[in-house]
Amino acid sequence: MAHIDYYFTTLSPYAYLAGERLEEIADRHGASITYRPLDIMQLFPRTGGQAPKDRHPSRRAYRDQELPRQARKLEMALNLQPAHWPTNAAPSSYAIIAAQEAGGGDMGKLVHSILRACWLEERDIAEDEVIRDCLQAAGFDPALADSGLLSGAETYAANLERAVAANVFGAPFYVVDTGQSFWGQDRLGDLDLHLAGKL
Template sequence: MPTIDYYFATISPFTYLASERLEKVAAKHGATINYKPLDIMALFGRTGGTPPKDRHPSRNEYRAQELLRQSRNLGMDFNLQPAHWPTNMAPSSYAVIAAVKDGSGDVGKLVQSLLRACWAEQKDIAQDDVIRDCLSQAGFDPNLADSGLLIGAETYAANLEEAVERGVFGAPFYITEDGQRFWGQDRLDDLDRHLTEAKS
């Protein structure tokens, strides 16, 4: 069974655009997804990237056009300037980490719910009630939001270090078990093709 190491940020708009399609690609190939939420702003600083607020206006203008264009192409609800962005991504990331460990619900659905809450529903995913609702929607005990904070913090930090070591520099980022790296929501077709070729 193939595996996909999935490095992502719960406040990343491009991760939002990709999240549901990644699940479909994985299901098509019977692949296991290893969910690895990380601090994308810290990752930028470690790998030569620049946070959106510090980028040249021409880059941010293009980013805005691309996000709107791709969300329309995908038929996804999307707010270019959500009410609660940026926000603290650690609490939602800890919830994902706790959910992975718990295993009783659908982690992919949880990730999608958090991203949708931020980018389509104008909710603050740093807030406990929003996280608990997303956990519940995905079939988890909402009390996971209050448990495992130490483990969550340790894993969250470890995910960042691992990502830097493995050549991750943005989100979403996918690494297959044979070491092939794919960056961005627009590389899912390439990931799909690679998994198909790996079977033959």
């Protein structure tokens, strides 16, 4: 059975646009997923990238065109300039780590609900109330928002180191235990084909 390490940040509009397609693909092929939220602002300088605000104007202009195009293609609503972005991604990431450890809920739904809160619902995903709502909606104990902060911080940092070692340089990034990796929500089709043995 294949395994996928899913590296992402809860601040990524491209991770939002992935929706729950990763989970659908994994279910289709009997693959397992480990969710590895990380600090993307620490990853960028370590792997040759830059934060969006520091990129050349031509790159920012392209991003402003590409995101709405991808959203329309996927028939997903997207707020290109959300009220609470950027914000502190650590609290929502810690909650995802705690939920994965605790089990009992729907991880794909949790991750997508946090991303949707930022990129569609104009909610601040650094706020405990928002995180609790997302946990509860995905079938997890909302109290997980307040637990395991130290271990969450340790795993969050470890995910960054693991990502660098796995040649991850952006988000969303999917690393399969076959040695193949896929960058971006627009490569989920390729991941599907790979798991089917066709690519």
